[in-house]
Amino acid sequence: MKKKILASLLAGALTVSMLAGCAGNPDKGSKDSSDSSDKSGLNICILTADGTIDDGSYNENCYDGIVDFIDENPDATVKEVNTADLSQCIQAVQDTIADYDVLVLPGYNFAAIGEIAADNPDKDIILVDSAVTNSDGTEVELDNVYSMTFTEQESGFLAGIAAALETKTGKVAVVNGIAYPSNTNYQFGFESGVAYANAKYGSSAELVELPSYAGTDMNGENVGGNYIGSFSDVATGKVIGDTLIDQGVDIIFVAAGAGGMGVFTSAKESTDAKVIGVDVDQYDDGVNGDSNIILTSALKKMDVVVYNELNLIKEGKFEGKNEILSSSTDSVGIVTEEGRQQLSQGTIDKLNESYDLMKEGTVVPASGDNGYTPDDFPGLK
Structure with missing residues (x-):
């Protein structure tokens, strides 16, 4: 994939210095979605783990959604913060959140941010590939966290x-x-x-x-x-x-x-x-x-969702929720475009x-948690 370049805005990846920290109360944040002030100059951070924004697929696709937003809002900025230690992902969020308007968090390792998000209701968070949870694994919904999972x-x-x-x-x-x-x-x-x-x-x-x-x-x-x-x-x-x-x-x-x-x-x-x-x-x-x-x-289509959510933040219309995206929303698929495949x-x-x-729901493939198996799922027999 041709990588989208934002060299003038991406100051470089940071290695997070992990310090001991404590989480706050898991109360639901109180976000005022009626704020109509101009937010085109968002200060955005994308945190990555076990891979960076030039991985050619997952992290890069999330980053591309940010790039698309900045292309239309040149006052906005983005920086990557990377940690190679998967056990320190939540601490990385704790160490970083105060410095940015928006955090984009690609990956399951960033799920347990419930307490941190609740303690920072003025910060918006876009979480990819997991519903948001508290540190004990309890799933929660917060006004300042939009989480997307895909089928x-x-x-x-x-x-x-x-x-x-x-x-x-x-x-x-x-x-x-x-x-x-x-x-x-x-x-x-x-x-x-x-x-x-x-x-x-x-x-x-x-x-x-x-x-x-x-x-x-x-x-x-x-x-x-x-x-x-x-x-x-x-x-x-x-x-x-x-x-x-x-x-x-x-x-x-x-x-x-x-x-x-x-x-x-x-x-x-x-x-x-x-x-x-x-x-x-x-x-x-x-x-x-x-x-x-x-x-x-x-x-x-992670890039599309990230881009859309950043625009909602800009417009003061951002809503926190845990959302599952599927074929029913045309959020998944396969490349059939001529010249981009060999089928x-x-x-x-x-x-x-x-x-x-x-x-239409006639075929429901097996997943890791829907109770079906690859040799026994609706539509197979």
């Missing part, structure tokens, strides 16, 4: 159908970063899509998993799959990619942040392997000489059909 299983489902229909070897796989809910959703959705294509469209694709790289979810359950164990470990991504391709896999769905670039390299070094990108259109990242390794990309027209037709069935 990644739906995008993953479409990726699985595409892989099953386009594979030449009959072997496909999914590679993830860490078994957070968004990643297990992608995994289970992909596996559901492969099963659906085999059952409904006559494919016979086999899912390949490497037991030594099986994932463990937040409940301590083995979810199988192929997990790097990080969103930034390119070397392990390359090892997994090489191993899968050596076992005959020719299409790999990669949902692993910057760590997925290792799998991309494996595909580029092979003769036949293709990759399905994630979160954003990664076609530009797939260029390999005069060819391209990207079959298509599974999408969730057959027959596959595109089946993807469009499947998307419509998901949107």
Whole structure:
């Protein structure tokens, strides 16, 4: 993906110095949404963990939404604060919140900000991929926090159908970063899509998993799959990619942040392997000489939501809530645009059909928490 540049405004990534802190009371913040003062000059901070704003997918897509806002509001500014220590993400928010008008927090590790947000009702927070919780894990809604989660299983489902229909070897796989809910959703959705294509469209694709790289979810359950164990470990991504391709896999769905670039390299070094990108259109990242390794990309439109929420903050219309975004709001999908994918027209037709069935609720792919499995979900049988 072509990275959007904001060099004049991005002063550089900061390494957060972690200091001991204490959280306040988890009372709901009292935000006055009637404030109509000009907020075009917002001072915005994006906090990242286990990856940065140039990861080519997840964090970068959230950042791009900020860039789109600043393009239209040049008085606004943005800075990235990055911490590589996942255990210190909440402390990073505590250390940073006083200095900015808006925090954008991409990732599950930033969920437990309830007390901090309640103590800072004049600060607006956009949380990606998790509902906001208190430090004890209790889900809360706050007037100054908008949290978005996506039905990644739906995008993953479409990726699985595409892989099953386009594979030449009959072997496909999914590679993830860490078994957070968004990643297990992608995994289970992909596996559901492969099963659906085999059952409904006559494919016979086999899912390949490497037991030594099986994932463990937040409940301590083995979810199988192929997990790097990080969103930034390119070397392990390359090892997994090489191993899968050596076992005959020719299409790999990669949902692993910057760590997925290792799998991309494996595909580029092979003769036949293709990759399905994630979160954003990664076609530009797939260029390999005069060819391209990207079959298509599974999408969730984080940049659009971040951009929209920043505009609501600017207009004094921001509302805190925990929102689930899905095919019903056209917030997930897969790339079918000509020149940005390498799918057959027959596959595109089946993807469009499947998307419509998901949107109307006839097909409900398995996710990490909806009680269905990739071999038993509504619409499969």
